[in-house]
Amino acid sequence: MKTNTKQPAFTSGFAAIVGRPNVGKSTLLNALVGEKVAITSMRPQTTRNRVMGVMSRENSQIIFVDTPGMHTPRTKLGHFMVQSIQDAMEGIDVLLVLLDVTAIGPHDRSIVKDLSTRKVRKVLVLNKTDLVEPQSLLKVIDEFKEAGYDAIFPVSARTEDGLNALLDDLIIHLPQGPKYFPDDMITDQPERDICAELIREKALRNLRDEVPHGIGVEMMAFKKTGENKVEIHATIYCERDSHKGIIIGKRGAMLQKIGSEARKDIESLLGDHVNLQLWVKVRPDWRDNLEDLRTLGYRTEK
Numbered sequence: 507m508k509t510n511t512k513q514p515a516f517t518s519g520f521a522a523i524v525g526r527p528n529v530g531k532s533t534l535l536n537a538l539v540g541e542k543v544a545i546t547s548m549r550p551q552t553t554r555n556r557v558m559g560v561m562s563r564e565n566s567q568i569i570f571v572d573t574p575g576m577h578t579p580r581t582k583l584g585h586f587m588v589q590s591i592q593d594a595m596e597g598i599d600v601l602l603v604l605l606d607v608t609a610i611g612p613h614d615r616s617i618v619k620d621l622s623t624r625k626v627r628k629v630l631v632l633n634k635t636d637l638v639e640p641q642s643l644l645k646v647i648d649e650f651k652e653a654g655y656d657a658i659f660p661v662s663a664r665t666e667d668g669l670n671a672l673l674d675d676l677i678i679h680l681p682q683g684p685k686y687f688p689d690d691m692i693t694d695q696p697e698r699d700i701c702a703e704l705i706r707e708k709a710l711r712n713l714r715d716e717v718p719h720g721i722g723v724e725m726m727a728f729k730k731t732g733e734n735k736v737e738i739h740a741t742i743y744c745e746r747d748s749h750k751g752i753i754i755g756k757r758g759a760m761l762q763k764i765g766s767e768a769r770k771d772i773e774s775l776l777g778d779h780v781n782l783q784l785w786v787k788v789r790p791d792w793r794d795n796l797e798d799l800r801t802l803g804y805r806t807e808k
């Protein structure tokens with residue numbers, strides 16, 4: 507009797523996660539990958555760069571690509587962000603279009619319509635289902651079932667409800683392909699960049715109004731100073747003197763809060779004791795200055 511010892515073929519592919527700001531794209535990426543690789547906050551336009559998260563299984567691998575929220579750009583940084591969404595949608599195997607079921611508006615509807623003609627497998631993901639009654643979720647599904655998508659999945663990136671069904675579907679439809687990244691690689695971002703992002707996240711989460719939009723973080727130093735000891739110096743840029751005062755806070759209280767929250771996350775990421783020093787500097791209109799954008803890591807290849 508013959509036994510079938512043939513291994514199933516390895517399947518792999520790239521999946522871009524797109525949608526308007528704040529729908530939960532980065533939260534979904536982190537939940538799918540099982541690690542925090544992208545920063546998240548309740549402020550729209552938190553994500554500024556493409557961020558890759560790799561999910562590896564025994565016989566398959568999906569490379570998820572998180573993108574900035576789709577919006578009409580008003581600054582050079584905005585143009586860079588919108589361009590990086592376009593770049594992320596090139597050469598992918600599946601497009602995940604994300605909606606926030608608690609707040610579907612005209613912008614979401616036009617995104618869904620515009621992307622429905624893309625020649626790639628398209629999955630509509632209805633996020634934040636933990637916040638709505640089943641009845642109103644059914645209405646949303648009803649509205650979009652003829653929108654030209656290959657599948658619709660209701661999920662909660664926060665509670666992880668529905669994620670297994672989504673993942674199973676994505677895996678089933680993957681084409682045969684190589685293992686693009688080693689099993690232990692979960693993101694393409696260098697540690698130094700993730701640390702800068704974590705500092706920006708804490709600033710976004712603690713600041714309000716227009717201050718968060720003008721925040722940029724530059725790593726000035728990132729060095730090992732002993733066994734399990736890392737020294738990090740970073741500068742937080744903002745666009746106005748009045749913003750600098752807000753970021754520093756009364757007797758430095760705000761900067762201290764941002765610093766201690768960031769340090770905790772960075773320590774658990776690196777597994778090292780971290781000495782984190784933060785400075786705040788004003789760079790007027792840096793979001794419209796190509797040189798400044800490059801310094802802060804927002805580089806266009808073109």
Ligand SMILES: Nc1nc2c(ncn2[C@@H]2O[C@H](COP(=O)(O)OP(=O)(O)OP(=O)(O)O)[C@@H](O)[C@H]2O)c(=O)[nH]1
Nearest residue numbers: 527528529530531532533547551552553575663664
């Ligand atoms: N209740 C609930 N909140 C969620 C869920 N997913 C994301 N959020 C929250 O929604 C907010 C935005 O999440 P992000 O993941 O930063 O959204 P994003 O789409 O990446 O936003 P941008 O990067 O600005 O485009 C955060 O406060 C998240 O905690 C969810 O499934 N349920």
Ligand SMILES: [Mg+2]
Nearest residue numbers: 531532552553
């Ligand atoms: Mg994001």
